[in-house]
Amino acid sequence: MGIANMSKVYLLAHQAEKDKVLETLQQSGDVEINNISESKGESVDWAEFVEIDQEQEALSTLDAKLAQVRFSLEFLHRYYPIKKSLLNSLSGTKPKIESAMFSQRAEEWAQVSEKVYRALKQIDEKLMYLRNEETRLHNLKAQLTPWETLEVSLEEIKATAMVHMELGVLSLSQMELLNDELQVAPTTLFLQEVSEQNGDVYVFVSYHNSDALVVHELLKEHDFSKEMFLQLTGTPADILHQISEELVAIEEERKIVLTKILAQVDQREAVYYYNDYLTVERDKKQAVANFTRTESAFLLEGWVRSNDVDQLRERLAKNCETVDMIIREPLPREAYPIALENKKYIAPFEFITKLYDHPSPYGLDPTPAMAPFFIIFFGLCMTDAGYGVILALLGALGLWVIKTGAARRLMWILVGGGLSTVLFGWLVGGWFGVPILGAPLFFDAMANPMQMLVYALALGIFQISIGMLIQAWRLIKEGKVLDALFDVGLWFLLFIGLAMYALPQTASLAPKVALAAVVGLIVTQGRAQEGLVKKFLSGLLSLYNITGYISDVLSYSRLMALGLATGVIALAINTMAGLLTGSILGYLIMIPLLLVGHTFNVVINALGSY
Numbered sequence: 001m002g003i004a005n006m007s008k009v010y011l012l013a014h015q016a017e018k019d020k021v022l023e024t025l026q027q028s029g030d031v032e033i034n035n036i037s038e039s040k041g042e043s044v045d046w047a048e049f050v051e052i053d054q055e056q057e058a059l060s061t062l063d064a065k066l067a068q069v070r071f072s073l074e075f076l077h078r079y080y081p082i083k084k085s086l087l088n089s090l091s092g093t094k095p096k097i098e099s100a101m102f103s104q105r106a107e108e109w110a111q112v113s114e115k116v117y118r119a120l121k122q123i124d125e126k127l128m129y130l131r132n133e134e135t136r137l138h139n140l141k142a143q144l145t146p147w148e149t150l151e152v153s154l155e156e157i158k159a160t161a162m163v164h165m166e167l168g169v170l171s172l173s174q175m176e177l178l179n180d181e182l183q184v185a186p187t188t189l190f191l192q193e194v195s196e197q198n199g200d201v202y203v204f205v206s207y208h209n210s211d212a213l214v215v216h217e218l219l220k221e222h223d224f225s226k227e228m229f230l231q232l233t234g235t236p237a238d239i240l241h242q243i244s245e246e247l248v249a250i251e252e253e254r255k256i257v258l259t260k261i262l263a264q265v266d267q268r269e270a271v272y273y274y275n276d277y278l279t280v281e282r283d284k285k286q287a288v289a290n291f292t293r294t295e296s297a298f299l300l301e302g303w304v305r306s307n308d309v310d311q312l313r314e315r316l317a318k319n320c321e322t323v324d325m326i327i328r329e330p331l332p333r334e335a336y337p338i339a340l341e342n343k344k345y346i347a348p349f350e351f352i353t354k355l356y357d358h359p360s361p362y363g364l365d366p367t368p369a370m371a372p373f374f375i376i377f378f379g380l381c382m383t384d385a386g387y388g389v390i391l392a393l394l395g396a397l398g399l400w401v402i403k404t405g406a407a408r409r410l411m412w413i414l415v416g417g418g419l420s421t422v423l424f425g426w427l428v429g430g431w432f433g434v435p436i437l438g439a440p441l442f443f444d445a446m447a448n449p450m451q452m453l454v455y456a457l458a459l460g461i462f463q464i465s466i467g468m469l470i471q472a473w474r475l476i477k478e479g480k481v482l483d484a485l486f487d488v489g490l491w492f493l494l495f496i497g498l499a500m501y502a503l504p505q506t507a508s509l510a511p512k513v514a515l516a517a518v519v520g521l522i523v524t525q526g527r528a529q530e531g532l533v534k535k536f537l538s539g540l541l542s543l544y545n546i547t548g549y550i551s552d553v554l555s556y557s558r559l560m561a562l563g564l565a566t567g568v569i570a571l572a573i574n575t576m577a578g579l580l581t582g583s584i585l586g587y588l589i590m591i592p593l594l595l596v597g598h599t600f601n602v603v604i605n606a607l608g609s610y
Contacts, residue, residue: 075124379421518543
């Protein structure tokens with residue numbers, strides 16, 4: 001168990017069966033297809049006889065249809081989102097449909113999707129028109145509002161045979177200067193202030209045509225900004241009233257248009273199915289770009305689990321007539337996709353391993369060694385049996401609702417962590433911060449933090465030792481027995497020698513054991529260097545690595561810190577709640593305080609423990 005054995009697979013078939021082969025591979029999900037043109041380390045003498053396959057025209061058509069479908073789904077979701085509970089969101093389950101029916105109903109879904117798209121496109125265009133019209137009216141309203149008290153109709157503000165009339169804006173300071181100049185200026189300029197807003201004065205200007213040049217020069221000197229309202233009739237107040245009525249009418253029309261969307265919501269499931277169908281078809285066409293072809297045949301390559309080879313061969317033989325399959329083992333140091341295979345009770349923890357990265361094809365799967373430590377450490381970080389019960393129940397509820405996917409694996413981890421929390425909480429903590437049901441059965445971590453620290457560091461030493469043993473086993477498996485002895489065994493010997501100092505019975509022997517390990521490390525750790533001096537110095541400097549081991553061990557003190565944090569917060573919540581007892585009002589406040597406080601403690605410390 002661990003990293004699955006993989007085999008390289010080559011499939012050769014007639015062009016007429018390309019879709020059948022792709023559909024079979026897609027339904028089985030067993031093969032990861034490679035780009036055959038990028039294959040390395042293999043003979044390509046046949047390259048001159050083949051060309052890269054492609055389905056560009058079909059891809060373009062599918063992309064266009066997908067764009068329409070996704071427009072429809074996004075549009076429906078914008079106005080009528082699908083409401084899901086948290087558990088349903090995590091489960092991500094979709095209605096299932098048989099493969100044969102999936103293909104048979106594609107035409108039906110296409111017709112429904114096309115009708116929905118046309119209807120929604122018309123609605124979207126109408127809504128866009130209403131939005132643009134609304135924006136135009138709001139802008140016009142903002143422009144006319146300062147002129148609302150003007151009692152002259154806008155169409156009358158123009159140049160006549162004798163008089164010129166204008167609207168414009170001046171700053172307040174320039175308005176005062178202009179008024180002063182008008183007292184002495186020999187012009188027929190009439191200036192009426194309509195309103196004042198934000199330091200600007202909105203004015204109505206009228207003057208005789210004979211004074212046009214003088215007035216224009218005078219207004220220009222005072223930064224007069226002319227306002228024009230073309231094609232508007234009536235007074236500003238009348239126009240503003242009309243704008244308000246039009247805005248109300250637009251809002252009413254928008255409501256009517258939005259009700260038309262509801263008629264398409266019932267077709268959303270068919271559009272979702274068609275989206276999945278198109279996605280599957282596009283994936284097929286994209287995969288074709290990894291093939292090579294001749295006029296009548298095509299060739300693809302990929303990777304398949306060795307255990308799935310026979311099953312894949314049977315499926316292809318059942319669905320295709322011309323396909324020929326060739327299997328080989330990976331070449332030395334050839335990279336291949338990683339698939340993890342672990343026992344049922346270990347497999348959920350692959351979720352955690354994959355959060356970091358997949359292991360090397362020629363390395364080790366850390367999941368089996370990591371899983372038990374994860375569960376133990378999670379329980380030690382929480383250290384409250386009551387919280388463990390809550391976590392285990394939440395995980396069980398998640399497993400009942402969520403049937404597939406990574407979220408289900410996370411629920412298994414939550415159940416395991418919850419049960420571990422119950423155990424360690426009962427041993428060294430309590431139940432919701434209260435020492436009941438015999439807790440703590442072993443010792444009180446809150447009262448004896450140093451004892452908790454000793455156990456945390458001891459677990460750290462144990463886990464690091466397991467890691468070193470795994471490294472030694474890996475080296476031995478690769479035939480590097482001496483490397484395992486020198487690079488792992490001697491460090492073990494040094495740690496044993498140091499540990500012997502703690503026991504009176506072995507303290508006298510400890511210096512000899514530790515010294516033997518130190519000498520061995522100095523002699524062997526520089527063996528890859530050239531020259532005695534470099535070998536000696538490299539071996540001597542390797543002793544500095546002991547600081548890394550010490551810091552690694554000390555880092556396990558966080559187990560104690562997180563465990564105590566859970567208990568301290570729970571105790572603080574209970575203490576605050578206890579201060580509220582003695583009155584009905586106090587009990588009414590105490591209950592939500594306990595619920596909110598302990599919920600917060602569970603969430604924040606579960607996250608920290610994870």
